[in-house]
Amino acid sequence: MSKDPRSKAVLGTTQSKQWPGSWDGKRNRIQCLKCDDVIEARHQHDFKYCKCGFVNIDGGACGHWRRGWKEGDPKAAYKELP
Ligand SMILES: [Zn+2]
Secondary structure: OOOOHHHOOOOEEEEEOOOOOOOOOOOOEEEEOOOOOEEEOOOOOOOEEOOOOOEEEEEOOOOOEEEEEOOOOHHHHEEEEO
């Protein structure tokens, strides 16, 4: 299982107790800029990786979110989707 992307270390994470601005209407989802995969966390602890394993997402409970990425600038790793 050495090719499992989940076995790779995640170098960067960011999280917040509250979405900046209003959480209402904001889906907890991001798009990986490496593989264009869109991942969404629909509930708390709904932890997911994109297809290439470069970014991950967690959270989904009201007001809490978490993103992880392998390396470098997060702006080059993923983008937020509304
Ligand atoms: Zn990816």
